[in-house]
Amino acid sequence: MQPTIEWTNDTVVMIDQRKLPVREIYVRCRTASEVARAIRSMVIRGAPAIGVAAAMGIALGMRRSRATGTKQFATEFQKTCELLAATRPTAVNLFWAIERMKQVFAATAAAGASVDDLRERLTVEAHAIHDEDVASCRAMGAFGAALVPQNARILTHCNAGALATAGYGTALGVIRGAVEAGKKVTVLADETRPFLQGARLTAWELVKDGIDTTVITDNMAGAMMRLGHVDLVVVGADRIAANGDVANKIGTYSVAVLAREHGIPFYVAAPISTIDLATPDGSRIPIEERPDREVTHVGTSRLTPTGAHVRNPAFDVTPSRYVTAIITERGVARAPFEGSLSALVHGGLTVTGS
16 A cells, blocks of 8 residues: 655655545645645544644645745745644644644754755655654554454554554554564454544555454444453544543544443553643543534435534544553553653653553
8 A cells, every 4th residue: 555645756645535445546735735725625634644744735835935035935934834733623743743843944944044954954854754653653553562462352443544644553553563463353443423434444454454354333332342342442542631631533432431331441542742731631622623514415415404403523532531541652651641641751661551
């Protein structure tokens, strides 16, 4: 499979996730505006992948800039950052990547760099963000694999795989890590209404990998747990608050409550860049509302009567009390999360619990 997102000849190329699994089509973005449109319209999605796309979009935009002086170039840079920041509000990786690009710009400009130097430094940083994401997912997968028992039956919600990252995946990285460690696993993939990321994307990835996968509708998860068909749950995250509250795709909260009721471990896999220590708890995380049509239609077929009101929050927040552990590229955090998450963010390799 071609990478989720890559830089080719001053063009950002990404697989169009709206078309999967029926068609494998790639979108070529030649401007920052085109990258922003791709993020907003869900051509690319998943918190880490959005962060990588934003960094590449900024670098691409500045390579297209015709500014000859650093002052004009700085003004265009700020506008480009604002353009990308306005695409989607919940995934903190987007803002983390933009802030990292801003810091590189400021440091390079302060050293008296030319416009050409600034362009090159931003491009290098965008590539670094991409490569670091792949490496972090693989490290995360190795830590998470240790938590997966032999012959595990794993339930996952939404898509937190290679398609949601620069490659390999977070939650699916844990599954891939377990398989690479020689463990036999089977996966139950929630379909994830209304955008069907589980049915379309997670199943597509895992089938390509030869991993035994069964798609279930979202309202089957509780029954599967009660029947003893689930040994653990692993999901990704779009933002993790300082206290361990987790924002993830809508429906994750329900899965976590069901897992607690049935005594099933509920794991969250996410990179350090998803941990937002500036947000004290989940009540402060902005929740994106997406267009009604995602709920009222599947393709061109209308499901709901005209005149019915629609809600379409893209995410929900799972309180930390339902989270067994949070798996990162630096180790595994357990409650109390205020301390363990801060240690992982500010320290080196730290593993809490087992």
